[in-house]
Amino acid sequence: DHPLSPYLRNWRYPEFGELEASDGQTLYYKMTKPSDFDAEKKYPVLVYVYGGPGAQRVTKSWGSEFVQYMAQQGFIVFTLDNRGSANRGKSFEAPIYKNMGGPEIEDQVTGVEYLTNLPFVDAERIGIYGHSYGGYMSLLAMFKAPEHFKAGVAGAPVTDWRLYDTHYTERFMGMPDEGNAYENSSVFPYSKDLKGDLLIYHGMADDNVLFTHSTKLYKQLQDNAQSFEMMNYPGKKHSINGRNTKIHLYSMIAQFFQQTIGEQ
Template sequence: AGEWVVDELEAVNDKTGQVYFTGRMDTPLERHLYVTDLEGSKPQRLTDRDGMHGISFSRDASIYVDSSSTANRPTQVSLHSADGKQLTWLEENALDENHPLTPYLSDWVEPEFGTITNDDGIDLHYRLYKPAELKGKHPVIVYLYGGPHAQVVNNAWGGNRGLLMQHWVSKGYVVFSIDNRGSNYRGKAFEEPIYKAMGSVEVDDQVSGVKFLHTLPYVDKERIGVYGHSYGGYMTLMSMFKAGDYFKAGVSGAPVTTWRLYDTHYTERYMGNPNTDSDAYEASSVFPYAEGLQGPLLIYHGMADDNVLFTHSTKLYKHLQDAAKPFEVMDYPGKKHSIRGKQTGIHLYHTITNFFDRHFDVK
């Protein structure tokens, strides 16, 4: 679509010639519904509320269901006619006195969104939570993912992890995320630098984010940690191993450690054939950089993970042990990639939080 990304073709009305699609014409941080026609007229936005919209049309394209949220508004579900007019709420999910979130709204911190420019002159979107009361220098947790076809910085409800970030902010942490090159909804030119080069420009852009944090008067640059899961776990390792001067402690969840062990259909799309592109695979593995580990590192993994196999972590455990590099471990027997289960999730979030509290001296 030129300067912006089309997410999905949602419906076509054969009788009127109208075409309905979701995209990012207004901002990469929000998904909206637009309508145009088969002649290519200028798209008109139909969704009037801010945020992220998931659309499901009827077969005749006469009505649709809109599931929408923002970073500060949980998901609401509404029914609309094809011209965008709301017909009724299906689930208003209003933040009234009966909502389970209401008792905590007085302490709710709204994120700030902005952009920085990296060393290559490319604008990167960030999200920043800061404590309501700024007193002196605050520690930071950088939450990242960084991989292709994914986005962290957006105006959408954050679910359990978003609530975890609110908890961190209430303890005095600054919580920061930035979408590096290689991530989604910025177009092909923004994503393609990681082709056959995973773990490279992503780290550079995350470092650009930390350099920005260094300019904030309330940030303690000696207490900047990093946390991610899956590709984010891989990115945590790469950030700790390659940029330890910037990232002082890290939590790596279910990390890929070598792309030779990951799903072929995913990996070869971005990394090529391991038989003909072996140098790229070696450069994108965490092992060549592990000697660079400086700060405290916690690795956790579900031992029944059928996505990123547990052997990714055990190979790294041995490698770090052989290099006499200290690290911490919390593995979850019987758990798969997402470490599901209410009590297990509570245990995991406590483990992550306690790790940063200990190493950053947060009470």
């Protein structure tokens, strides 16, 4: 009678592993393989990321239903907790101080380089998806490492730390007038290098990461004559809540990755 019962035969449990960051620290990852996994085939990979302070995604706990769904659609789903993530101590978080968007992307690239050496991974079909700080990470991955990521979905992304809550930002970035940290950690200096397929979505009533973050980026990409897709949710806040809205959101994300990096 459990609601999961009809789906349990396709449920996939992740595999866990370790990689090494450039400074020697240990990075933990988990990998969820497709329901019908065949080691002789090559699969597309969806990197599912958060990457920011205060959160840990690689845990031996109940996972994301969306991860399960994408695995059932034939994707490998890979998650790596980069430096800056929570619950690993000060030395693990410290590299992002006044340097957001630097070590995190470096570590995600380390993860992708590991993936591309696996015989069952198609290196030409790797995408990335995240929401909030994860949306910020998805943008930077597409802009700063376009040779690794062919498609990305950025949900409610921070684009400029000057636009974000000072109570949060100044703990990690210091004051805006102290050097060039804020400019270097925004997405705008790197957007010109976008090469792959990009989808950005945002709630228009978001009172956490303001809608201005995305509209400012829309304007720059348009001014650069760069192609991208967008989906805006009127009246929705940061979590994009509502049953029908969630169905719309996750169906859109799944369809985007099927069309860009899925089975051709």
